[in-house]
Amino acid sequence: MSNLIAIFLSLAIINNFIVSKFLGLCPFFGVSKKLGNAVSMGVAVTLVMLIASLATWIINHYILIPFGVEYMNIIMYILVIASLVQMIELFIKRTNLTLYNALGIYLPLITTNCAVLGITLINAQESYSLIESMVAALGGGIGFTLVLIIMSGIREKLEIADTPRSMKGLPVAMLVGMLLGLTFFGFGGIV
Amino acid sequence: MGKFWKEFAKGIVISNPLFVLALGFCPALAVSTSVDNAIGMSAGVLFVLLGSNLLVSAIRKAVPNIVRIPVFIVIIATFVTVVNLVFHAYVPALYESLGIYLPLIVVNCIILGRAEAFASKNPITSSIADALGVSIGFFLALLIISFLRETLGTGSLSVFGAKLFTLPVLGKDPMILFILPPGAFLIMALLLALFRKIGVMKCE
Amino acid sequence: MKLKALKGVFPIIFITVIVFASVGLITWTDSVTADKIEYQKEQEIKSMLREMFPSMSQYTFEDDIYTIYTDGVEVGYAFLAVGKGYGGDIDILVGLEDETTIKAVTIISQSETPGLGSRIAESSFAAEFTGVNIDDVSLKQDGGQVDAITGATISSRAVIEAVRTTAMEKVKSLKERK
Numbered sequence: 001m002s003n004l005i006a007i008f009l010s011l012a013i014i015n016n017f018i019v020s021k022f023l024g025l026c027p028f029f030g031v032s033k034k035l036g037n038a039v040s041m042g043v044a045v046t047l048v049m050l051i052a053s054l055a056t057w058i059i060n061h062y063i064l065i066p067f068g069v070e071y072m073n074i075i076m077y078i079l080v081i082a083s084l085v086q087m088i089e090l091f092i093k094r095t096n097l098t099l100y101n102a103l104g105i106y107l108p109l110i111t112t113n114c115a116v117l118g119i120t121l122i123n124a125q126e127s128y129s130l131i132e133s134m135v136a137a138l139g140g141g142i143g144f145t146l147v148l149i150i151m152s153g154i155r156e157k158l159e160i161a162d163t164p165r166s167m168k169g170l171p172v173a174m175l176v177g178m179l180l181g182l183t184f185f186g187f188g189g190i191v
Numbered sequence: 192m193g194k195f196w197k198e199f200a201k202g203i204v205i206s207n208p209l210f211v212l213a214l215g216f217c218p219a220l221a222v223s224t225s226v227d228n229a230i231g232m233s234a235g236v237l238f239v240l241l242g243s244n245l246l247v248s249a250i251r252k253a254v255p256n257i258v259r260i261p262v263f264i265v266i267i268a269t270f271v272t273v274v275n276l277v278f279h280a281y282v283p284a285l286y287e288s289l290g291i292y293l294p295l296i297v298v299n300c301i302i303l304g305r306a307e308a309f310a311s312k313n314p315i316t317s318s319i320a321d322a323l324g325v326s327i328g329f330f331l332a333l334l335i336i337s338f339l340r341e342t343l344g345t346g347s348l349s350v351f352g353a354k355l356f357t358l359p360v361l362g363k364d365p366m367i368l369f370i371l372p373p374g375a376f377l378i379m380a381l382l383l384a385l386f387r388k389i390g391v392m393k394c395e
Numbered sequence: 396m397k398l399k400a401l402k403g404v405f406p407i408i409f410i411t412v413i414v415f416a417s418v419g420l421i422t423w424t425d426s427v428t429a430d431k432i433e434y435q436k437e438q439e440i441k442s443m444l445r446e447m448f449p450s451m452s453q454y455t456f457e458d459d460i461y462t463i464y465t466d467g468v469e470v471g472y473a474f475l476a477v478g479k480g481y482g483g484d485i486d487i488l489v490g491l492e493d494e495t496t497i498k499a500v501t502i503i504s505q506s507e508t509p510g511l512g513s514r515i516a517e518s519s520f521a522a523e524f525t526g527v528n529i530d531d532v533s534l535k536q537d538g539g540q541v542d543a544i545t546g547a548t549i550s551s552r553a554v555i556e557a558v559r560t561t562a563m564e565k566v567k568s569l570k571e572r573k
Contacts, residue, residue: 006479015483020372022221026300029213071276071425074294075268075417082264112298114217121291126484166387167380170213174380181373188481255406262413269417273424280428283435287504367508 004135007128011136012143014188017115019181024115024144027106029173031148033159037102038152042145044092044103046138048084048110049119053137055080056120057130077120078111085111115144147180198320199327208301208325209332210386215301218292219333220375226350229337231285232292233330235274239296240305240322242270247310248318254311263306264297271297301325339378344370444473447490447499458572460565463490471498474565478557480505481512481549489558494566497532500524500558505550512550520544520551524558529566532559 017023024045031038056077064070089107093100100107110116119140123133154176163172208214222228243266254262275294278286286293296302305325310318342348346365347357358365368374440461445451450465454473461473471492478485485505490498502516514520523541524532533539533555534548543551 010483019376022217022372022375023295025216025220069422069425071272071421072418074272074275074297075265075421078264078268078297079261082261112300112303114295114298117295117298118217118291121294125291164384166384171380171384171387174376174383178373178376178380181371181376185371185373253409255409258406258410262410265410265413265417269420272421276421276424276428276432280431280435283432283439367511371508 004132007132008135008139009187011122011139012146013184016143016147016181016184017118017140018144018147019177019184021118022114023118023140024113026109026113028148028151028177029170030106031151031155033152033156035149035152038148039145040099040103041106042141042148044088044107045110045113045115045144046141048081048088048113048116049137049141050134051084052077052081052116052120053123053133054130055084057123057128057133060124073124077117081116081120082111115140150180151176195316195320198317199324201321201324203324203328203331206325207328207332209329209336210383214304215299215329216379218295218299219329219336220372220379221292222289223333223337223340223375223378224344224370225288225341226334226337226348227285228288229330229333230350231278231282231289232296233326233333235271235278235289235293235296236299236301236329237322237326238274239267239270240302240326241319242273243267243302243306244310244318244322245315247306248313248315251311259311260307263303263311267302267306268297301329335382336375336378340369340374344368344374443488443501443503444490447471447473447488447501458568460569472565472569474561475503476557476561478553480507480553485515485550485553485557487554487557489562491529491562491566492526494569495528495530497524497527497529497558497562500554502554507547507550512544512547514544514547515550515554517544520554529559529562532562 015021018025018028027041059076064073085108119137123136128136158172209219218232222232246266247263271294278293305321309321342358343366346361348355444454444461444463448463448471451463452466453464455462459474462469463471463473471490473488473490476487476489478487483506486503488501488503492498500521505513505516507513507515527540531540534541534543541555
């Protein structure tokens, strides 16, 4: 149990996907000021990470390892993720059109989100069990969502702040990333 | 022939993937802790981009529209897997150092972006030029970032085992921040602002 | 009629061909590189063991324990241990002189804080373990014989814990073997 907590806290905060591992940066820089969108994006990515972790674990343990073809993992993982995102996109389109429109281009972009492929690769690299993989995905996703939420709040203030012209937009967002990273770094002693 | 060099040069400055197009940060920031990693990662990106641009351009007239994206993804994933295996076998230290960021080239927006935006619409020679230019642009950008991070963060610079130099003050007491993740954000922010200031890039 | 059916099926044929070509290329690459990868791994272990036991002439590997021989005489044991460090797993190679004393400790890989925890990879820290009795492998402040690295207690402790617990485990299975 303490092992699971360690994995969760490590991926959520100490080795946070965005500010520490640099996974999932595209949505981080593109996140709007609206808290609602940040939450939706975070939840969507977390969901994809969870299902992708489950699917890839099954593929790993019942197909790749028994047949000794672990080197096929990259191609299988990305195809699974692409199909998954496609299905989720259709699902959201049918059930909640407003959400679908709000997420816009960012929804299909979850396929190329480093965080999703990243968690599947991490699970494989650390040889996590099924439970550990799911906890890792949950931790990573929640950490990702957390940073997105914080960023959306800060973005609001940044819009009206007097930023130097060359720093406006991406550079200052990077500085925020740095500060968040330093803050999260301080949690290193918990586990 | 002039067209070849035009496309090539575009990738280095005007369409520089990191500083201008703002694509492909994930692996870039993560591996910029040392110049060795930067060189290795760029080599990987070069091979994958070259291979995928070439193949996508070659089959661009035959690919049915519906399966376009999945086909591109399969092609890119194949080249990434090949690079992964080759690195593991022939440069194991680099392979360990790059970790998961080598396979993550597959979702690097640069590769899919070039395939979709350029290679699928242009002849083979232009696509090759584009791949070379963008890769070199990526390499130069990554080189600057990792050079700064390594020298400021460790006080010295080593390329493939050969120690090039050690800085006088920083050599004993380097600014560790730069070698840590937040340092990457800092260097990147400052470089982006610098390039915008001197006019290489457009401000927002 | 025939042409229309072909048009509909063509995308599927196309992508199937691409997938097969890809799988073929990857499988071929694997067959070419797999041996090299295995060889690299072996060479790495061999060179680490040789550094620890300079007189080694051969070694055997059973139940996760390496037994080192010099011209047919058993001179020691070695095994891998994993410590839970600040920044992730710390891979350690532990060498035993006999069933009670540590011969040497080598940090294979770690991702601790540069400049602080990463100093566990320095030879001065590894030297702390040489000749120490397995039971005494703990921090000086905990009654043991090993000095922690200043400012890197967590990383030091991770290595110490891993070395001691794994050593005890392996010694137990060595005794059971006999």
